[in-house]
Amino acid sequence: MRSLINRFYPIVDSAKQFEILGQLSVPMAQLRIKNHKDDAQLRLEVEQAVQYSKKYNILLIFNDFWQIAMECGVDFIHLGQEDLQTADIKALRARHIRIGVSTHDHAELENALSIDPDYVALGPIYPTTSKVMRFGPQGLDRIREWKAKIGKKPLVAIGGLNLERAVACLQAGADSVSVISNILTEGQIDKESVKLWLKTTQQIAK
Numbered sequence: 001m002r003s004l005i006n007r008f009y010p011i012v013d014s015a016k017q018f019e020i021l022g023q024l025s026v027p028m029a030q031l032r033i034k035n036h037k038d039d040a041q042l043r044l045e046v047e048q049a050v051q052y053s054k055k056y057n058i059l060l061i062f063n064d065f066w067q068i069a070m071e072c073g074v075d076f077i078h079l080g081q082e083d084l085q086t087a088d089i090k091a092l093r094a095r096h097i098r099i100g101v102s103t104h105d106h107a108e109l110e111n112a113l114s115i116d117p118d119y120v121a122l123g124p125i126y127p128t129t130s131k132v133m134r135f136g137p138q139g140l141d142r143i144r145e146w147k148a149k150i151g152k153k154p155l156v157a158i159g160g161l162n163l164e165r166a167v168a169c170l171q172a173g174a175d176s177v178s179v180i181s182n183i184l185t186e187g188q189i190d191k192e193s194v195k196l197w198l199k200t201t202q203q204i205a206k
Contacts, residue, residue, distance in 0.1 A: 004098075005119055005154045007170060007201035009178040010194070011063075015048035020189045022056025026198065030078055030178070032063035039068065046072040061100060070095055078121070081108050089115050100156065104135040109149065117153070121178065122146050124159020125169055140172040147173035163200055170204040177201060 006027040012018050013033055021029045031049045036042040046062060050073055053060035061076040062069045066087045069077045078100040079087055092099060100119040101112035112120055125138050137160065147155050157169035158178035166177040183193045 005156065005176045006059075007176055007204060007206075008197050009156055009158075009176045010183055010197075011178055011180045012189070015045045015052060017189050018049045018058070018060070019052045019056070020191070021194065022052050022058040024191060024194050024198070025056075026058055026194065028059035028061065030061040030063055032078075043068055043072060046074065050074060066092060069097065076100070076118070078102070081111065084111065084115070103146075104138070109146065113150065119154040119156055119176070120146065120150050121156040121158055122174075123157065123178075125157050126160025126165055128160040140168060143169055143172040143174050163197060166197070166201060167204060170201065175206070 008026065009028060009030065010021060010026060011030040011032050012021065015031070018029055018031055031046065033042055033045055036045070042065065046068055049060055052058070059076060060074060061078050062074045063078045064080065064083050066077055066079070066083070070091065074097065076098045077092065080102045084101060098118040099115065100121060101115070101117040102121045102123070103109045103112050104123065109120065122138055122142060124135070125143065127137055143155070143157055154175040155173065156176045156178050157174035161169065161177055161179050162182050166179065169177050179197065183190055183197060
């Protein structure tokens with residue numbers, strides 16, 4: 001079985017973008033679809049992404065919508081703190097679906113660890129424009145603190161990352177770095193940028 005998470009963890013918002021990452025031999029990626037017309041459209045996107053994940057051997061992590069994840073055969077889901085309160089964790093575990101959880105402060109970390117997640121995400125590490133955040137930048141010291149608290153459990157750093165900042169996060173103790181806007185050009189996957197992220201992050205010693 002592949003390693004649980006890869007150093008490079010891109011996030012995309014469509015099955016087509018997910019396919020492109022697969023074609024570029026990216027080991028894992030998250031599908032996060034926030035703006036969808038209805039559940040039928042969302043389900044179709046997820047089903048297509050599942051097919052691409054099998055075709056290109058790329059680990060699919062689906063954001064939120066845990067019921068649809070179960071229906072479509074997704075085997076890894078990412079939950080925010082609000083989703084964590086409503087998701088049926090026992091049902092997800094019964095299906096052997098792995099779970100990653102977002103955290104932003106100590107209370108959220110404690111809440112995440114209470115379900116024994118498969119990874120913990122911390123963010124935003126730096127200021128970000130990808131989404132409106134209630135929390136300020138966490139910084140590299142918080143990465144070191146979080147890693148000391150969670151031990152061998154994988155830690156994902158996210159928020160405001162460019163390649164230089166991502167390297168700093170990995171050197172500070174993050175196991176993986178998650179990126180959205182830095183691999184996009186006018187809303188399209190920048191293939192050369194993805195290749196550079198892959199090459200650079202894999203060179204950072206664990």
